[in-house]
Amino acid sequence: MRMSRMMCLVAAVCASFSVQAATPVKSAVSMSDVLKASSATDWRALNPDNTLYLELEKGRVVMELAPDFAPHHVENIKKLVRESYFDGLAIVRAQDNYVVQWADPDEKREVNTAKRKLDGEFTVKYNATLPFTRLADVDGYAPQVGHSNGFAAGRDPKAGTAWLAHCYGALGVARGNENNSGDGTSLYVVTGHAPRQLDRNITVVGRVMQGMELLTSLPRGTGALGFYEKPEQHTRIVAIKVAADLPAAERSQLEIIRTDTPTFQKLVAAQRNRGGDWYKVPAGHIDLCNVPLPVRAVSNKAQ
DSSP states (O other), X not given: OHHHHHHHHHHHHHHHHHHHTOOOOOOSSOHHHHHHTOOGGGEEEOOXXXXXXXXXXXXXXXXXXXXXTOHHHHHHHHHHHHTTOSTTOEEEEEOXXXXXXXXXXXXXXXXXXXXXXXXXXXXXXXXXXXXXXEEOSOOSSOSEEEXXXXXXXXXXXXXXXXXXXXXXXXXXXXXXXSXXXXXXXXXXXXXXXXXXXXXXXXXXXXXXXXXXXXXXXXXXXXXXXXXXXXXXXXXXXEEEEEGGGSOGGGSOOEEEEOSSSHHHHHHHXXXXXXXXXXXXXXXXXXXXXXXXXXXXXXXXXXX
């Protein structure tokens, strides 16, 4: 009798698991379908006041800053840019499957109005004014994950904090061991598999919107951590500019998909449950850093 009851209990538990482990259903639409059906209101233009152009000899890397998450660092970086601090400096590091980093190779360049020390902005306090479109999927690095105005982010409701995630293309502030040792004079971009262990340990200030191929194709550094060992290995930075400081005709006219719309939710669902002839088993899950954040070029017009 006791054994039969145990068998029934096991069967009930197994039944409950079988219900929860239902096979994911393929999406009837693709990401391409969703984007084709999008309207003009599903997109937003990059804010030229918070957009940087990293000008290399081979082209332009467009980066958008996120002052909602790192207001002091964003302000300091724009001061550095407007002081021409980065002009003529170099990309000093390209570590395989990790980051590309630029800085002053000689560590001698001085700053004018910008600050040399800033407390780390690893997280920010949030309230209802900070947009956040939550992703339903489970994440191992944050109680909640989602998107805030086009940026992948984590959130902890109990602590009341939010932060940007180290996804591919994230723009971060290099630092030493001290929390206040990252001032924006040395910046990096994530070029490999998302190193989410860095979340809440380094200030993230934005992400690359266009031109990632100019960074990911750089020769890998031969020194420790991917640093270049010889000056001739460096990639020269022609200049970094704030988009708003350039004439409209010289700006890269880009729009990013809005992350607070039903269209974006459809896009996420299509990628979570990929359909089509090629996928035989849809995942039924999507990782924060695998959520696509499409950017498109638009006609060159004054902003």
